[in-house]
Amino acid sequence: LETLMKETTIVPQINQIEVHPYFNQQDVQDYCDKHDITVTAWMPLMRNRGLLDDSVITKLAEQYDKTPAQIVLRWHLAHDR
Numbered sequence: 257l258e259t260l261m262k263e264t265t266i267v268p269q270i271n272q273i274e275v276h277p278y279f280n281q282q283d284v285q286d287y288c289d290k291h292d293i294t295v296t297a298w299m300p301l302m303r304n305r306g307l308l309d310d311s312v313i314t315k316l317a318e319q320y321d322k323t324p325a326q327i328v329l330r331w332h333l334a335h336d337r
Contacts, residue, residue, distance in 0.1 A: 257287065272296040276307060277331050300332055301325055 261267055271288050273281055275297040288295045301307060308314075308324040317324045 257291075257293070261291070267291060268293050270294045270296050272298045274298050275332070276300055276302050277310075277313070277328060278302065278307060280335070295336075297332055301328055 257268065257271065271284070271293050273284055273295060275281055275285070275295065276299065285295050287293075307328060310324075313324045313327050316322075316327045320327070322330075
């Protein structure tokens with residue numbers, strides 16, 4: 257992103273990056289926020305790679321009578337992603 261903005265006058269509107277509770281890429285998100293670039297989560301539920309079976313997430317789902325996917329999606333909303 258830095259190279260793009262140094263070499264051109266283009267500032268991206270959206271940056272789609274992998275973001276989920278296991279991999280939040282906070283440094284990239286902070287950079288995008290600083291430059292008014294919207295971050296869109298790619299692979300927010302990790303496509304069946306264990307996130308929805310995580311013990312913390314499943315316990316929260318049980319506690320709040322939600323599905324694990326709802327818990328993870330709420331995490332994204334709470335983090336503006």
